Amino acid sequence: MTLKRCSMRAMSYCNSTAAVPPLADVAAANTTQTTVLPAPAELPEDVLERARIYALDLGVALPEPDLVHVLTLPIDRIREALDLAQEVREKWCGREVELEGIVSLKTGGCPEDCHFCAQSGLFESPVRSAWIDIPAVVESAKHTAKTGAAEFCLVAAVRGPDKKLMSQLKAAVEAIRAEVDIHIACSLGMLTDEQADELAAMGIHRYNHNLETARSYFPNVVTSHSWEVRRQTLERVRDRGIKLCCGGIIGLGESIEQRAEFATQLAELGPTEVPINFLNPRPGTPFENHPLVSMEDALRTITAFRFALPKATIRFAGGREITLGEEGMRDGLTGGINGFIAGNYLTTLGCSAESDLDMLSELHIPIREKKDVP
Numbered sequence: 138m139t140l141k142r143c144s145m146r147a148m149s150y151c152n153s154t155a156a157v158p159p160l161a162d163v164a165a166a167n168t169t170q171t172t173v174l175p176a177p178a179e180l181p182e183d184v185l186e187r188a189r190i191y192a193l194d195l196g197v198a199l200p201e202p203d204l205v206h207v208l209t210l211p212i213d214r215i216r217e218a219l220d221l222a223q224e225v226r227e228k229w230c231g232r233e234v235e236l237e238g239i240v241s242l243k244t245g246g247c248p249e250d251c252h253f254c255a256q257s258g259l260f261e262s263p264v265r266s267a268w269i270d271i272p273a274v275v276e277s278a279k280h281t282a283k284t285g286a287a288e289f290c291l292v293a294a295v296r297g298p299d300k301k302l303m304s305q306l307k308a309a310v311e312a313i314r315a316e317v318d319i320h321i322a323c324s325l326g327m328l329t330d331e332q333a334d335e336l337a338a339m340g341i342h343r344y345n346h347n348l349e350t351a352r353s354y355f356p357n358v359v360t361s362h363s364w365e366v367r368r369q370t371l372e373r374v375r376d377r378g379i380k381l382c383c384g385g386i387i388g389l390g391e392s393i394e395q396r397a398e399f400a401t402q403l404a405e406l407g408p409t410e411v412p413i414n415f416l417n418p419r420p421g422t423p424f425e426n427h428p429l430v431s432m433e434d435a436l437r438t439i440t441a442f443r444f445a446l447p448k449a450t451i452r453f454a455g456g457r458e459i460t461l462g463e464e465g466m467r468d469g470l471t472g473g474i475n476g477f478i479a480g481n482y483l484t485t486l487g488c489s490a491e492s493d494l495d496m497l498s499e500l501h502i503p504i505r506e507k508k509d510v511p
C-alpha cells in the first residue's frame with residue numbers, strides 16, 4: 138500500500154441525512170426474513186471472524202464495539218480486512234461498480250456553517266455564489282451518461298430549497314429526461330413535507346442528504362442546525378418511497394469510536410447508497426488546518442463501513458485522491474467500495490472520468506447498468 142498522489146486535488150461535496158431500528162430489525166429489513174443472530178458465547182474471538190458471520194454470512198451490520206476493533210486493526214491485517222470486505226460486497230451487491238455524476242445547480246453562498254464546507258457564505262472561502270443554466274445541466278447529464286454512469290445528481294448549496302430552486306429543479310429534470318436516459322437524484326438540503334411530496338411527484342430516484350458525522354460529534358462540525366433536523370428530512374424522503382443516499386465525511390476530528398458510532402447510525406437508517414468523503418481541508422474554512430486521514434485509516438474505515446452496511450452501495454466521494462492516492466483507491470475498489478463519483482466534485486477537481494474508467498478496466502470491474510441500480 139504505497140501512497141501515490143493523483144495530480145488533481147479533490148474535495149467533499151455537500152452531504153446530509155437521518156435514523157435506525159435496533160439490530161434485529163435491521164437484520165430483518167436487510168434479509169426480508171428474520172435473521173437469527175448467534176449468541177455472544179458462540180461468536181469467535183477474532184473480530185474479522187465475527188465480521189464474516191455478521192456481514193458475509195448473515196448480511197447484517199457488525200455491532201458497533203466490533204467496528205471499533207476493525208477501525209484499529211494492525212496494519213498487517215488491513216489487506217485481510219479488505220479481502221473480507223470485498224467478499225461481502227460481491228456476495229450482497231455483485232461485482233459491478235456504480236458510477237454517478239453530479240452538477241451544482243447553485244454553488245456557494247449557503248447560510249449554514251458546516252465547518253468543512255467551502256460553500257458556506259459565512260467563511261472567507263474563495264467559492265462565490267453562482268447558478269447554472271438548464272442547457273448546461275443537460276450537457277453535463279449527457280457527458281455523465283457517456284461515462285457509463287447510471288445516476289446524475291443535481292445539487293444545491295442551500296439550507297433547503299425555496300420556490301425558485303424547486304422550479305429550477307423541475308425544469309432541469311424535464312429537460313434531462315427529454316434527452317438523456319439516466320436516473321436523476323438530487324441534494325437540496327432540508328425539506329418540508331410538501332417539498333418531499335414534490336420530489337416524489339417529479340420521480341426523483343434518490344435523495345442525498347448526509348448526516349456528515351456521528352450524532353455525538355455533529356455539534357463540533359455544525360452549529361446552525363442539528364443532526365436530528367437532518368435526520369427528519371431523511372425520514373420524510375424515505376416515507377415517500379424515494380431511495381436514500383446518506384453518508385458523510387471522515388477526518389473532521391471525530392474519534393475512532395465516533396466513526397464506529399456513525400457507521401452504526403447509518404446502518405440503522407438503512408440508505409441504499411452511502412457516500413464516503415475524506416476531508417480535503419478547504420482554505421478559509423474553520424477546518425482548513427485539519428490533518429488528512431492517513432491512507433491506512435481510510436482503508437480501515439472503508440472495511441468498517443462495508444461490515445456495517447453489507448448491502449449498501451458504498452461510494453467513494455470527495456477526498457479519495459488526496460487521501461488514498463491511486464494505489465489506495467485500487468485497494469478500496471477491491472476492498473468493499475462499489476461506487477464512485479465520476480469526474481469533478483462541487484468545489485474541487487476529482488480524477489478525470491477517463492482515468493477512473495481506465496482503473497476499473499485494469500481491475501476488471503464491470504460498471505452497473507441503469508436497469509440494475511437498486
Ligand code: SF4
Nearest residue numbers: 151247251254257294
Ligand atoms: S448545508 Fe451549506 S454549508 Fe453545509 S455542507 Fe451543505 S452547502 Fe455546505
